Amino acid sequence: MDAFHGFRVDRDGVRELLNSEEFAAMVRAAAEQVGATARGAGQRVTSGEPLPVEVYDDPNHDRAGTTVAVRHPAGVGMEARYGLLKRAAEAAGLEVDGLEAGEES
Secondary structure (H helix, E strand, O other): OOEEOOEEOOHHHHHHHHOOHHHHHHHHHHHHHHHHHHHHOOOEOOOOOEOOOEEEEOOEOOEOOEEEEOOOHHHHHHHHHHOHHHHHHHHOOOOOOOOOOOOOO
């Protein structure tokens, strides 16, 4: 639906925005905040080391992107048990959508 009550999306303008350096910087800043909050939770792996929370650029072909991830075997369990990244994202004012309990992918 290109028009809604006389409103038309400027697709070229949206594309330009999503690929702009300013937008990429804002996305990166939000991701850094999420990463810092997750690290601040103080979760540790079985060796006693802090759970490694990484923030890295992950651009797509059609927009800027940054990923916050726990690339450690304990990461899945930490997210499942504590919602570590979800809570950190929500604390940064981000809306987190995903599978709800009982849903299948």
